[in-house]
Amino acid sequence: MEIKRLHHPLAAEFKTTEPIVLALGFFDGVHRGHQAVIREAAAEAKKRGIKCAVMTFDPHPSMVLSKVKKTVKYLTPLAQKGDEMAKLGVDILYVTRFTSHFSSLLPEEFVQQYISELGAVHVVAGFDYSYGKFGAGKMEQLAEYGNGQFEVTTVGKLSDMNDKVSSTVIRRYLNEGDMEAVTKLLGRPYETKGTVIHGDKRGRTIGFPTANILTDHDLMLPPIGVYATRILVNGVCYESMTSVGYNITFKDEKILSTEVYILDFNDQIYGEEVIIEWHKYFRPELKFNGIEGLVEQLKLDEINTRDFFNGQSKDN
Template sequence: MEIIRLHHPLAAELRSTEPIVLALGFFDGVHRGHQAVIKRAVVEAKKRGVKCAVMTFDPHPSMVLSKVKKTVKYLTPLAEKGDEIAKLGVDTLYVTRFTSHFSSLAPADFVEDYIVGLGAVHVVAGFDYSYGKFGAGKMETLPDFAKGRFEVTTVGKLSDLNDKVSSTVIRRYLGEGDMAAVNQLLGRPYETRGTIIHGDKRGRTIGFPTANILTEHNMMLPPIGIYATRITVNGQTYDSMTSVGYNITFKDEKILSTEVYILDFNDQIYGEEVVIEWHHYFRPELKFTGIEGLVAQLKEDETNTRAFFAKKNN
């Protein structure tokens, strides 16, 4: 998949007469609702024998439109989003820089510059997609702006767990540690990426050596607690249990850490980039008065982790 970055005003050399089918959306999480939009665009492109393109935006619009300083934690930062979109058979990903000038475009100008200008003959988006200044452009009005130059497909609402499948709902479940709901709405296990760094190395002294993960700063982590996870390192995936917390048994620091105990694994992997799949929340972080209590709890966590994956694999 080719990735092309766009910046307003759109450079003349990036305008295209080559026909494409274009899917529109922010697509944070690339959840099942997003997948329905993108898959429909892929189908429409194959029907016409043209390339399929997706347009997303960077950074999150709220960071630009908010009147106060705002940071956003993503379900899928841009690189991860691109990977998931590529898996769906898309040919081109347009990443449009979301700036003040871009956000001020009238709906008609957005259509002229970023739909017609890119050569779209068919546009696919979700029912609640909006475009142009203040989101004034709606899917209902897009055919009026098209003026017969491109067709429009609106993908309807996808519901599950008594709610709309949306990034907002997934964030809510993630904030509650309900990984089963998160993964059901995503259509795959929630993942975070990071690099293995040196930690206190305390785990190895009590029989539970852990990999300390430096997670991408703009990625949303599950809440503090102990989880059944899988970790992929050097192309191999292992069952594991992961702690998100502050190591409160040993210290009172305010630095959040992510530590992974990889089952049946004994190798030096410092510096490696890893992917963690989050499958199940077991318990909150607990403070113990002695090492014996901590070790007993970790042994119970390991037993529960093995049981979880044994059941999941059957």
């Protein structure tokens, strides 16, 4: 998949007459609703024998439009978003820099200066997609603004678990630690990517050596607690249990850490980039009076982790 970064005003080098099918959206999470939009675009592109493209934005529009300082934690940072889209058959990913000037475009200006200039002959987006200044442009107006230059497909609402499948709903379940619900709405386990760094190395002294993971600050983590996870290391996936917390049994520092105990694993992996799949929340972080109590709890966590994955294997 080719990634092209756009900045307003659109540079001449990106203006083309080569036809594409273009999917529109921010697509944080690339969840099942997003997948429906992208698959529709990919199918239309295949039918026409042309390339499938997606336009997304960076940074999150709310960071630019908010009148106060705002940070956003992403379900899928840009690189991961691209990886998921490539799996769905996207040929080109347009990453449009979301700036004050770009956000000031009227709906018809956005359509003419971007969608048309990029060569779109068919545009696909979700029913609630909006565009242009103040999000005034709606899907029912898109074909009109296009002046017959492209066709439009509007993908309807996808619902599950008595709610719309959306990034907002997924964030809510993630903040609650309901990883089963997150998995169902994403259509895959929630993943975080990070680098293995040196920690206190206390775990190895009590029989539970952990890999400390440094995660990008703009990536959403599940809430504090202990989880059944899988970790991808050098292309191999291992069952694991992961703690998100502050090591309150040993110290009072307020530095959040992510520590992974990899089952049946004995290797040095400092500096490796790993991916954690989050499957099941077990318990909150607990403070113990001594190491003995902590070790007993960790043994129970390991049993619960193995039982969880053994149960998954039987279900499959």
